[in-house]
Amino acid sequence: MGLQYLFVINKAGSLIFDRRLSENAPQLSPNDCLHLASTFHGMQLLVQQLSPEPSDHGFGIVTLETESYVLQAYRPETGVQFFVTADLKTENLAAFLRDVYVIYADYVMKNPFYELDMPIKVDRWEAHLKRLVDKYNNRVNV
């Protein structure tokens, strides 16, 4: 059980961040990541058209479960979108994404030299993300 990949896409659907979170996760090329992100964005738009009202869980695709992994998405009202893939039966993914959003708000958005909607290349954000992932993994594996 564990996290695999984290993706952040901006409101236009471009991938602005991706990170392999575990040694055990399958190796994806940068191209695969771009591909996956835009496919997911397209699916998300489609689903949101089919079901325009938010439910208690959120809006559009929130969780996607396949035979080999789960995907959890979180989309704050501003349109930026976070999604994480993880091994089956990994828990608390929604809470993890909300924590990711908090550090995104702190270390990406508040960095005056970060250009909005551009790929995220911010060391502090990566450091805090790593810390968050470690904390999460420890909690899951206890």
Added chain:
Amino acid sequence: MSRPSLQTVGEAAFARCDRVSAELLALTYGTFVRQLLLDYEKVADVNAQLDAVGCNIGVRLVEDFLAKSKIAACNSFAHTADVIAKVAFKMFLGVTANVTSWSADRNTFSLLFDDNPLAEFTELPEQCPDLWYSNVLCGVIRGALEMLNMKVGCTFVRCKLRGHDTNEIRVSLHELLAEQPPQADD
């Protein structure tokens, strides 16, 4: 009602956030406004710059607000107004505002607040009576709401520094932008 009042939500968010000294904020802001007054000849331009700076802050700060206030999506503009007054003002300025003076079409309202931490030590000099000293706040509100697909106009109409009895920001909704811009299919 089982849901906590916005006042409570605001206080909880305020308690959770890291804080800086109000004096540091007031003095930094004061220096900043002075520098703008030196850089621009017309006070009107300074007002516009403060608004533009605020807008840039707003589009970033809104993420912080959503991430940390744990507030649910607003279902009406009136709800949005209350959230700004009770939660956002409390969270970022430590004060709460009152929402009043709704227009007949429910698209324009006023935010009234007595305490303004930005202007705590300020007196307007005689040569710039037209300065809206805290105009940055208008920009912040405008920028933040723009990220949430609401196009609003935001202006100061009363300011204690000018001798008015309270501070008043008038916010009016111009249009609700479409949730997602339609994208070309190819």
